[in-house]
Each structure stands twice: as C-alpha cells, then as structure tokens.
Amino acid sequence: MLGGRILYGGDYNPDQWLEHPEVLEQDVRLMKESKVNCVSLGIFAWAALEPEEGVYQMDWLDRLITRMEEEDIQIILATPSAAMPHWLTQRYPEVMQVQADGRRNLPGKRHNFCYTSPVMREKTKAIDRELSRRFGRRKNVILWHISNELGGNFADSVCHCEYCQAAFRKWLKKKYGTLQNLNQAWWNYFWSHNYTDWEQIHSPVPNGETTSTALLLDWRRFSTEQIHDFYQMEVQAVREYSELPATTNFMYFFKGLDYNRMKHGVDVISWDNYPFWHKRKDEVPSAVKAAANHNIMRALKRQPFLLMESTPSAVSWREYNPLKRPGMNMLAGMQAIAHGSDSVLYFQWRKGRGGYEKFHGAVLDHKNGTNTRVFREVTELGERLAGLGEKIQGTVNRPKAAILFDWENWWAVEDTQGPRLDIKYVKTILSHYRAFWEQGIEADLIGMDEPLDDYLLVSAPMNYLYKDGYADRVRAFVESGGVFVTTCFSGMVNETDLCFTEQHPLEDVLGVIQEEIDAPSEEFENSFHYDGKTYPAKFLCEISHAKEDTEVLASYEEDFYAGYPAVTCHPFGKGSAFYLAAGSDQEFLRVFYRDVFRKAGVENALRAKLPYGVTTAERIADDGTRIVFVMNFKNEPVIVEDIGIWTDAETQEQYEDALQMKPFECLVLTKQKTDGN
Missing domain, CATH: 2.60.40.1180 (Golgi alpha-mannosidase II)
Structure with missing residues (x-):
C-alpha cells in the first residue's frame, strides 16, 4: 500500500490562490478536519512554476510541501506538461498539434502539444529535471504523476505534423522491414493502393486515406507508441534526482490509447473515474460500467491501483449533471476500494473561481466552507477509510474468471466495414460483464497477451481480431481444464486485419464451422429456445455447423437457417468451449452464464443468491x-x-x-x- 495507508484527498491547485495566503492556510486546516492525507500538486502549474523560459519560481511549492509535511499530508507530485504556458506556444508554435485537416492548432485548451516535437520534449525535460532536483527526495513526496490524462480526446489530441509523419514511417519501416511486406500485410492490392515509396504513406485523414483498415489500426498503434515514448521520456527526466515510483492517470473506457501497452513503465496504475450516477433510477448500468473499469485497471498489473480522480458531487461537462444523492459518495468510494484501489482521490479539493471547470464538484464549494452536505460526506468517508486501511493492507482481488477486453480488437472491430456498421465493442463487453456482476462473480478484464493459467473461466465476446499466439494460449487453457466462452464475429482476422482463410483458428476447440453471418433488421430478428424459454436472436446471427461431438444447446427457430445451432458446448481436452452464434438480450446472458459459472465452478464470495442491485x-x-x-x-x-x-x-x-x-x-x-x- 503506497504511503502505508489508504490515500485520501485529491487534486489541489494552490497556484490559483497564491495571492490569497489565508486561503492556503485554511485549506491545510480543513484537509485535516476532513481526514485528507494526500494531495496531488502541480498538475497544471507550468506557468506558475516557470513564468518565463528558463526562469523557475518554485519557492511557493517548496513552502506548501513543507507545510503539508508538518501535517503528515503526503504529496503526489505532477509534471505540468498537460497544459502549456503561453510563452512556450508563442515562441515555439511547432509544439502545438497539427489537426487531420492540416491546420496547426492555436494556443489554449489542454493536451494541445505534439508528442514528437523536439522542442516540446526539450522544454518538458527541463522543467521535470528542476522539479526532481528540488523535490524528488522530499520525505512526504511519494509518487510522480506524469502529465495528465495522456492522449486527451483522441480525435483532437493526435498530431499529424511532419515530425509525426516521419516518425510514423520510421515506425512502419521497423515493423515491416520492406514495402513488399507492408503491402502484403495491409492488402494494398485492393484499389491499387500499393506503396512504392515510404514517403507516400500518410496518416489517415479525412481528405486522404481512411478506407485502409490496416492503416487505421497501425496509426492507432503508432500513436500509443509515441505517447508511451513521451511518458518514458518524462519518467527518465524525473528519475535524474529521484527514485520515486511513477504513474500517469488513465481514463474511463478510453479508446485513444492501448493501456495494455501503456502500462509498461507505469509503476502504479491510476485512473480517473466519473460514472454517470443517477442517469436513471436504476443505478446498476452505471455501477457495472464503473466496476468493469476498476477491474481493467487492477488487471493491468494484477495489483492494487489508485483512484486518482473522482468527484464528491456533480461533474460540469455533461448535458445534465445530477448531484450525488446521499450515500452515493460513500458507496462509490467503497466500490473503488472493493475492486482493488488503495486510494479515493477527488478532482478537486477547492472549486476555482473561474475557468472551464468552476462548477465541477469539489470538496470545498465557493461558499459555506465546511457547512455543506458534500464536506460532511467527504469527512465521513475519510474517517471510514482511516479505519479500513490496516484491514486491507497487503490484499488484492484474485478472480477466477476473466473477460477478454483488448484495445487492438476494439479498434479493429469498430473500424471494419460490415457485417454491420453499428457495432459497439464496449457495449458488448459490458452486457457480458453485467451477467458476472449481477451474480457477484469477479472477473479481470484482460488483453489477449495476458496469461490465462490462473483462471477457471475466460469469456471473449466479439473477439474479432486474433493476435499472434493467442489461439495457442486459448487452446492450451481449455485443454488443461478451462472453460472458454466466445461469440460470433470472433476469430475473423489476424493482427493486420487480414481475414483468416480455410478455417477458424480455434475450430478444433469450439467444435463449430463458421459459414455466413446474417445482420438482420428488426423485422427479420430470429429466436431460439434455451432452458425452457424463448430468447431473441438479433444483431448478428451466424450460420454455422456443429461438429459431431459438439452439444447443441439451442437452435434457431425461424427463417432459412432454422435448425442451425445458436448455442453450443464442445468438450476439448479436460475443458469445454461455449459458442454463442447469435446476439441476444440481457436476460439470456443472465441465464446462460448462470450455467457457465456452474460448469466452471466459480461462485461469488458469499456463496449466496444476490438480490438485483x-x-x-x-x-x-x-x-x-x-x-x-x-x-x-x-x-x-x-x-x-x-x-x-x-x-x-x-x-x-x-x-x-x-x-x-x-x-x-x-x-x-x-x-x-x-x-x-
């Protein structure tokens, strides 16, 4: 447990209040009152730390860290690269991103920098080294927070400048070696798109190439690599004078970065959690989504993680932003701890007076000091966590079930054309995960590169893309006694989005032979009968053939493929493989997984039937x-x-x-x- 206790507190932005020292002293007093024991400092403070190029003003931060040490408040110290000062963008406009349409961004916002720019890297390293020199060995500084929410909004935060184009081509050369290999892997024979010179390759842009799915896939991979390299550059800079661990805060089902790749070099996984509580009166969908995200973060290293950001009240950036109802702040914080977090940290401690997030929830509001419901509820949770820390010391969740959730598969399945264009990978994952959650069955959400040995059950919904070696690991898992579940539109393509030919890579394990996939409209929805009840067959309905030793658990009831298998189970080695040839509804998944859990021998910790919710x-x-x-x-x-x-x-x-x-x-x-x- 980092710091020897459950960390409680959150983002603190004293650089906004330097002209009000009485506010800063009040903050320290109220932090102690609310049981805050940790704050994150410096996340967007570049202009306050370096108001002019090469001129550092860090005494204010020194005084604050010293004051926090006196009160036994620990510090997560951030590098400020997420928001650039205006002197930087004015003197060096090349640090700003170039959009897909070729226009260079103007100054402002966050995440508006090019991860490849030599100048941006030079200036970032300089301030990071100075922070490390001044504060890297301070007693109460326990963790480096590298930048903030790397990748920002993927559509807006990927640069297409000439530096990035050159780096992309270099990356492709290293990966494929020759243009012949690249043309083959991308199937560029289609539409005469063969490249004859590396300089012909450009990132996918609206007025250029967007129809090559392999290009899209590799551009996303490259973007992750560039951002990961930028992260590593910052880590090396702060390590010049410090041996502290480092993190960077991941985000909520964030499509822009492959966190299975980003986790390398991240010593402690942390993430920012903003569920849409009270979107409806039924809180289960929001609870399921938050739990799944917690489990992704925990599974990245199979270790406790940190909840780096949350809100004690409402956010300010949705169409409507309900307040957390009484009790929800406590429950949401405890949910994080339950799923493996060793912290509950908020954005932010005190609301700013102006700016984009001045109405975003915080521990301290603009008015009324401690005399608010939010402050009282925050204090109540702080008191509870202080007593709970010793009890969870050294513990971590150890699920016996896993669900395959892989970013490269996410990118590939949603960029492909057909069999329908409204495929939502995360929605599919959550519908399967909800069946686990409702029965209290914990599951790690893992990528295709992860070992399967520790699990009794692995489910892989819509596992469209198979990475090299993945099928062999699944085969060995089932053969040694594991239970495997997968669905239609799985095992379709390899790592470069080339379709498999001849047979499915796991045909021997699944015991089915794929033939066609129907993507029916509502008027053509089918049905099947399972465990005494009829369920819809919709969205995607695969026509497949069961092998001789495959048990057909349900068959289509209508249309020209009536009688073909919809749900099957195939013994393989000491284990079994279930195959869902059709999409259905949540009620079917609830009943289906009940049987799968029994087959795999997994159950919830209470060994009891749980009420809904x-x-x-x-x-x-x-x-x-x-x-x-x-x-x-x-x-x-x-x-x-x-x-x-x-x-x-x-x-x-x-x-x-x-x-x-x-x-x-x-x-x-x-x-x-x-x-x-």
Whole structure:
C-alpha cells in the first residue's frame, strides 16, 4: 500500500490562490478536519512554476510541501506538461498539434502539444529535471504523476505534423522491414493502393486515406507508441534526482490509447473515474460500467491501483449533471476500494473561481466552507477509510474468471466495414460483464497477451481480431481444464486485419464451422429456445455447423437457417468451449452464464443468491485472509439471504443467515474461522 495507508484527498491547485495566503492556510486546516492525507500538486502549474523560459519560481511549492509535511499530508507530485504556458506556444508554435485537416492548432485548451516535437520534449525535460532536483527526495513526496490524462480526446489530441509523419514511417519501416511486406500485410492490392515509396504513406485523414483498415489500426498503434515514448521520456527526466515510483492517470473506457501497452513503465496504475450516477433510477448500468473499469485497471498489473480522480458531487461537462444523492459518495468510494484501489482521490479539493471547470464538484464549494452536505460526506468517508486501511493492507482481488477486453480488437472491430456498421465493442463487453456482476462473480478484464493459467473461466465476446499466439494460449487453457466462452464475429482476422482463410483458428476447440453471418433488421430478428424459454436472436446471427461431438444447446427457430445451432458446448481436452452464434438480450446472458459459472465452478464470495442491485468483491491477502465487500446499489433496503456466518470487519457485529442492507450501503465482512473457510 503506497504511503502505508489508504490515500485520501485529491487534486489541489494552490497556484490559483497564491495571492490569497489565508486561503492556503485554511485549506491545510480543513484537509485535516476532513481526514485528507494526500494531495496531488502541480498538475497544471507550468506557468506558475516557470513564468518565463528558463526562469523557475518554485519557492511557493517548496513552502506548501513543507507545510503539508508538518501535517503528515503526503504529496503526489505532477509534471505540468498537460497544459502549456503561453510563452512556450508563442515562441515555439511547432509544439502545438497539427489537426487531420492540416491546420496547426492555436494556443489554449489542454493536451494541445505534439508528442514528437523536439522542442516540446526539450522544454518538458527541463522543467521535470528542476522539479526532481528540488523535490524528488522530499520525505512526504511519494509518487510522480506524469502529465495528465495522456492522449486527451483522441480525435483532437493526435498530431499529424511532419515530425509525426516521419516518425510514423520510421515506425512502419521497423515493423515491416520492406514495402513488399507492408503491402502484403495491409492488402494494398485492393484499389491499387500499393506503396512504392515510404514517403507516400500518410496518416489517415479525412481528405486522404481512411478506407485502409490496416492503416487505421497501425496509426492507432503508432500513436500509443509515441505517447508511451513521451511518458518514458518524462519518467527518465524525473528519475535524474529521484527514485520515486511513477504513474500517469488513465481514463474511463478510453479508446485513444492501448493501456495494455501503456502500462509498461507505469509503476502504479491510476485512473480517473466519473460514472454517470443517477442517469436513471436504476443505478446498476452505471455501477457495472464503473466496476468493469476498476477491474481493467487492477488487471493491468494484477495489483492494487489508485483512484486518482473522482468527484464528491456533480461533474460540469455533461448535458445534465445530477448531484450525488446521499450515500452515493460513500458507496462509490467503497466500490473503488472493493475492486482493488488503495486510494479515493477527488478532482478537486477547492472549486476555482473561474475557468472551464468552476462548477465541477469539489470538496470545498465557493461558499459555506465546511457547512455543506458534500464536506460532511467527504469527512465521513475519510474517517471510514482511516479505519479500513490496516484491514486491507497487503490484499488484492484474485478472480477466477476473466473477460477478454483488448484495445487492438476494439479498434479493429469498430473500424471494419460490415457485417454491420453499428457495432459497439464496449457495449458488448459490458452486457457480458453485467451477467458476472449481477451474480457477484469477479472477473479481470484482460488483453489477449495476458496469461490465462490462473483462471477457471475466460469469456471473449466479439473477439474479432486474433493476435499472434493467442489461439495457442486459448487452446492450451481449455485443454488443461478451462472453460472458454466466445461469440460470433470472433476469430475473423489476424493482427493486420487480414481475414483468416480455410478455417477458424480455434475450430478444433469450439467444435463449430463458421459459414455466413446474417445482420438482420428488426423485422427479420430470429429466436431460439434455451432452458425452457424463448430468447431473441438479433444483431448478428451466424450460420454455422456443429461438429459431431459438439452439444447443441439451442437452435434457431425461424427463417432459412432454422435448425442451425445458436448455442453450443464442445468438450476439448479436460475443458469445454461455449459458442454463442447469435446476439441476444440481457436476460439470456443472465441465464446462460448462470450455467457457465456452474460448469466452471466459480461462485461469488458469499456463496449466496444476490438480490438485483447487490454485488460482491473480495480482496485476499497472501496468508488467505478474506475481506468481502457487499454493495447495495439500490436506493432502498435489501436483504441478502443464506449467507452463512460472517463478521463485520469494521464493527465486529456478527451476521448469520441474512444480511440486511440500507440504501446505497457497502458492508465489509470477514469470514469466521470456525466456519472452516
């Protein structure tokens, strides 16, 4: 656990208040009152730290770090590269990005810099080194926060300048070696798109090439590599005078960067979590999406992570921004801890008086000081986390199930043309993950490069692209006893989006032979019968043939492919592979996965049937100590029955057979040793 405790606090921007020292002193006092023990400093403070080129003014930061040390408040110290000062953009306009249409951006906003620019790299390294020299060995500085939300908004934050074009071509040369290899991998014979000179290659842009799906895929890969290289450059700069670990804050189902690649060199995974609570009265969809994101971050290194940003109240950038209802701040914070976070940190501590995010939720509002509902709820959570830290020390979630979620597959499946153009990969993943969440089954969300050995069950919905070696790992997993689930429109193409020929790479494991895929409109939706009930077959309906030893669990009921398999199970080695040939609804997935969980031998931590809206997560220590979080995302009381005997880890109250939960409540349980578990 970083810093020896659950970190609680968040982004602090004292550079906005340097002319008001009384505010800064009040902040320290109120941080102590609200149980804040950690703040992030300097994230957008470049202009305050270096008001003129080469002129550093860091005494204010020195004084603040010293004051925080006196109050036992730890510091996550940021590099300020996410927002450039105007002196930089005025003197060196090349540091600003060039858009896809060829226009160079004007100064302003965030993430408006070219990751390839030599000048941007030089100026960033200079201020990073100075921060490291001044503060890298301070006692209460515990972590480097490199830049902020790298990649920004992908559509707006990827540069197409000549530096980037040259770097892209260099990257392609290294990857493919020759133009002949590239033309073959990209299938450039189509439409006579063969390249005869490396200089002919350009990034995908609206007034140029956007129809080569392999180009799109490699451009996204390259963009991740450039941003990862920029991150590594900053890490090397701060390491000149410091040995502290480094992080950079990832984002919520962010398509722009492959976090499976970005995680390399990131010592501690951290991310920014802004669920759309109270979008509707049913909080389950938002809870499912937040939980899935937590599990992605935890699975990147299979270690505890940090919740770097959240809001104690409302955000300000959606069409409508509901306040967190009473109890939701506590539950959302506890959800992060339950899924493996060792922190709850907010954006931000104090609302700014002006600017784009002046109405974004914060611990301190513009008025009323501590006399607000938000401040009281933040303090309440801080008190709870202070008592919980020792209990979760050294624990991490160890799921026996995994869901394949891979960025390269995401890019490829949504850029391809056909069989329909409205494929939403994340929506598909979440519909499958929800079946796990509703039954309290934890699952890591992992990429195709990750080992499968520790799991009993692996599900791979819409696994369109197969990376080199992936099919072999799945085959070995099932052969040794694992249960594998996949769906139609999986195993279609290789790493460069070339279709597999002859047969599916896992045909022997799945026990089905693919033939055609129907993408019907609503008027042509089909159906199938499973476990005594009829379910819709829609969106994509694959026509496939079951092999002789494949068990057909459901068949299409209508149209010219009536009787063809819709759901199958095939034994392979010591394990089994389930195949869903058709898309269906959430009710089917709920029933289907209930049977899969039974087959795989996975169950929730309580070994109990959970009411709708209630789920569980479990953190386990190396010595086997179990800490189980039971979360009620319904704004009404619920009862969880047949739980056996458990003890409240915080109050020591004993629960037997039934658990009565309040609205939006999270209980933390530990198992009685006398139970034999």
